[in-house]
Amino acid sequence: MSDLDVTTPPVTRTQIVRFAGAAGDFNPMHHDEPFAQAAGQDSVFAMGQLTAAILGDAVAAWLGRDRLAGYGVRFKAKVLPGDDLVLTGAPVDGEPGRYELQAAKADGGEVVLTGWATTRA
């Protein structure tokens, strides 16, 4: 199997709002621009769970949706509207069935999320 290497379309405010509805996360930091700016942010930003879901779908499609045994992420940096993400994954040497994952900004390469996945034997 080849490694995972996918570049997503830019994350948009509409996608963030769609995910707020889908996942039930109505923290105004993620959809209310004046609120986010009053809190010192440049703009609204994506929930970590949105980035986790985007990477999760890519990983499920890559490894096989019914083969996934576990998936985990650590949130490293904010994803802003307009960011394209490069999603990568590769097997971990010496650990069969375990994969290292990462999501990084296509522009500049900042890592926004690291993760892992395991598959059933």
Added chain:
Amino acid sequence: MSADAAASGPAAGLVVDSVSFPIEEGKLREFAIASGADPDAVLAAGVLPPTFAAVAGHWRDQAAMVEACGLDIRRVVVGGSEWEYGAPAWIGDRLTGDRVVTDVQTKPSGMRLLTLTTTLRREPGGEIAVTQRDTVIELPA
């Protein structure tokens, strides 16, 4: 929140809240589209998206969770999440479980790390369908 929780922080074993939600086709499609996935591929696969248990957020009060854990919401961030998959669950099933504090660590800096574990069982059947662990961080004051 008890006075003890406010003074000393949360202890492992605390049951924060309970959740029970139905797996619905419309919600699944909405979640897939929001995640940039192909909803037809997700529905055809018959396997829940890896992070679908996050929709339990619809059915829980996150601010109340922070208060129940004795944390200062202004200093709380989520560090990460992980999922472990068990029995298959699908449209028509219900996922039910408690969210429990399973680990508490206090760093010398005053930073606190809580692990919240939600074990979701499939109804009918009662098998564990997915276990979600969230790391909640309270930054030092």
